Amino acid sequence: MENLALIDSFSEFKDDKLIDRVTLMAILEDVFRNALKKKYGSDDNFDIIINPDKGDLEIWRNRIVVADGDVEDPNEQISLTEARKIEDDFEVGEDVSEEVKLSHLGRRSILALRQNLISKIHEHDNTNIYKQFKELEGEIYTAEVHHIRHRAVILLDDEGNEIILPKDRQIPSDFFRKGDNVRGIIESVELKGNKPAILMSRAHPLFLEKLFEQEIPEVFDGLITVKKVVRIPGEKAKVAVDSYDDRIDPVGACVGMKGSRIHGIVRELGNENIDVINYTNNINLFITRALSPAKVTSIKLNEETKRAEVILKPEEVSKAIGRGGHNIRLAGQLTGYEIDVLREGAEEDVELKEFSDEIEDWIIAEFHKIGLDTAKSVLEQEVADLVSRTDLEEETIREVISILKEEFEE
Template identity: 60%
Template structure:
């Protein structure tokens, strides 16, 4: 293989990978200089001249002529007078010899190795460019095509055919993909694993929801409305606190849109995730009330040092505050930055309800005391809560709570 064929084949390969001309020339120079170093031990007195357009390659070696008996005769940049005269008879001591080196002088094996090295360098460069590209795009939304569905991840291809990964843990639980589907997600992170770039996507990140709002709500994109905080239970529920710096703009109304037109497309993208948009405020009590919506709070007791908030509600509001699966109170706590404890407001016992003290022959007193500690004083107030909520708010074990529910339910059967 001569230099022309080698350079042209490499240049064609590089162009298909969108490698710019200066980078292409630099890679070629690096490979040829590596060949020179392998044969001559140094490349300091060599010039490599490449024309990638027509495949021309010139390699020149420069050495100073010295006397045959000189101590410097073995230096890499020196040549004896006798040897110099074999190149050109009229050379004299002190002159510089310019000698052209041809690719064939390196041997066929060295040329084949150079070709393989060139291809590998392009592949390495391609990986580096891919990593740099996606490192700069972390947090941005992307649309890619599903091409393979595996047990623990979904593989997608971007517009340039690069492989992207959507792990199971970054998928919304209700997501169902088929090959060829278009999938939207954010670029979660870019990393190098075993020398290869690994681009991870996410559909569960709060940033994904933020980007969807930016796409659907022009006021957010333009900076007229700011998203202060987003908390999510992917596929189930999300709470978004928004604020407007323009008094003429209603931030909640702008995000929801006329008859929900703006938020509906976001909800569909997130597999019908229930999204609560609330107006941010520095007034903590008001912020907590809004965060627990749609429940209506009767009173709030704030313990800032302990990082907890006790909220008291009427019996019919407790289940609303907790929400299905406890998501409402969990998300509200994360949104305001305080652990929220919900207490049933003590009122006169309903006619068909029963005071917990009536069950002392079946339920241990310490269990009743533990329930009263969190504001539960009647059978129905306990049954209004889920087992998960009682586990979170009391010191009771799961088996104890199961027995408790069984005893109290029998009272009303």
């Protein structure tokens, strides 16, 4: 009965963890053999017969009969007198098989055995979870908010697996309540100790690419290819798409009538502004498209330094740069070129680097970050706008403007 009671508890693990019969038997045998080694010093002469489906467990110790007084190893040898207590016709040299009851192992060993079993099954379970989610890296996954912490949201899927959505992998506008369903990509899976650490991301560019696959049939079917995605999560994104079928308009198919197809993606990403652009190998044309909605007058490329000087009419410059410099930054990431914006009639303008004697280099670099490379490009901006778009103090900006104005007043 004691064997049956223990096996009954093993069956609970089989049902809960969905461990297949062969694996459970292997785990059980391994656990029992460890217990036998501790008790008897060796398990080589033991046979373990397990049938977890029926709840059967038998342990048999095999020993050789030796003459009384000749027992050197009590685990592998048994005296003739002791052997004949089992069956009265044993002779020296014969093999004796004797069943070992769990009670022979001792209460402490049985408790340790059960704890070892739990540990082994959890280890097996964690290994399977790791393998399962490792195959899902880069794929969209949905889980429910279980707990909200300061630096991360803890999610649970339908199987009770824990998934971590760190703060820096969330979209800034994300707001979750317990019980909410959350979509993101499985960004990474690592084994920390014996426990898998599963990280989800909603800020990764791949999340947007996978949303296109989910929401736009032509992308899912391979008729349209997403060539590249760049994002400032929650603010703006640019997606370059292409089609090998000339009859398909990739941008039109992705956006849909009046934005109907892309609307769900935009909503999922916290109203992130998404520009869908036709991909082309013509880099001049690609840069022109990437700077949309600005209209480019001309482009001068430097292939070695991967820089592009883009000439625009003055009224187009702010469109090219975009709010907070987002448009020009993403256009550069999408095309792989560092883009310098110049105005038509630049000969009447002066590059900021010419003022390095009066303006410190790090201040000039702050203006460069938001696409302002010339004196007039700075003077055309509002002071408040420059304060919000750079890391410069208002006083510093006003000093710079004063220096630049003197250049044109002379």
